[in-house]
Amino acid sequence: MIRLFAWGLALMVAGYLWSFAFPINKKIWTSSYCLFTTGIALAFLSLLIYLIDFLKIKGPLYSVFDDFGKNTLFIYCLSGIVPSLCALILIPNTKQNLWDFSYQAIFGNWTNQTLGSVLFALLFVFLNWLVALFLRKRISTSKSRFIEAKNSVFSTVYKVDSSSRTTQKKRA
Numbered sequence: 232m233i234r235l236f237a238w239g240l241a242l243m244v245a246g247y248l249w250s251f252a253f254p255i256n257k258k259i260w261t262s263s264y265c266l267f268t269t270g271i272a273l274a275f276l277s278l279l280i281y282l283i284d285f286l287k288i289k290g291p292l293y294s295v296f297d298d299f300g301k302n303t304l305f306i307y308c309l310s311g312i313v314p315s316l317c318a319l320i321l322i323p324n325t326k327q328n329l330w331d332f333s334y335q336a337i338f339g340n341w342t343n344q345t346l347g348s349v350l351f352a353l354l355f356v357f358l359n360w361l362v363a364l365f366l367r368k369r370i371s372t373s374k375s376r377f378i379e380a381k382n383s384v385f386s387t388v389y390k391v392d393s394s395s396r397t398t399q400k401k402r403a
Contacts, residue, residue, distance in 0.1 A: 267363060309362060
């Protein structure tokens with residue numbers, strides 16, 4: 232875990248130093264961007280491993296990461312599809328699509344545009360988490376129903392003799 236954190240730190244430093252020759256640019260995925268963000272991801276992963284596996288800290292934030300982790304591919308696809316679909320919907324009497332209009336309506340009038348942009352991104356992550364939470368609750372409910380049904384079938388097919396602790400098949 233310490234090596235994982237060290238590699239993350241090394242990649243962040245390498246990406247930062249490389250950014251002076253080749254600027255960090257997410258839109259075109261420059262090599263400096265890849266190095267820097269991979270370093271952040273490795274350092275953050277090592278921190279989570281330390282907190283969850285070694286210190287056994289499992290608070291409300293743990294369930295957020297757990298929800299995203301159990302529905303990773305779906306949430307990733309959703310986070311790309313929703314903005315694309317919203318960009319196709321044009322708002323009447325404006326020259327904006329739904330995505331831009333929602334940003335402007337909620338956070339566009341803020342004096343600090345950077346803060347407004349960050350809060351809009353966090354709002355979108357929060358909405359994605361609500362979908363992930365719904366999926367986790369639905370899946371856990373389905374699993375418990377499946378287990379109850381399986382146990383019900385098992386108890387009708389097999390009779391457990393409590394005195395001898397043996398299992399015998401019922402004769403129909």
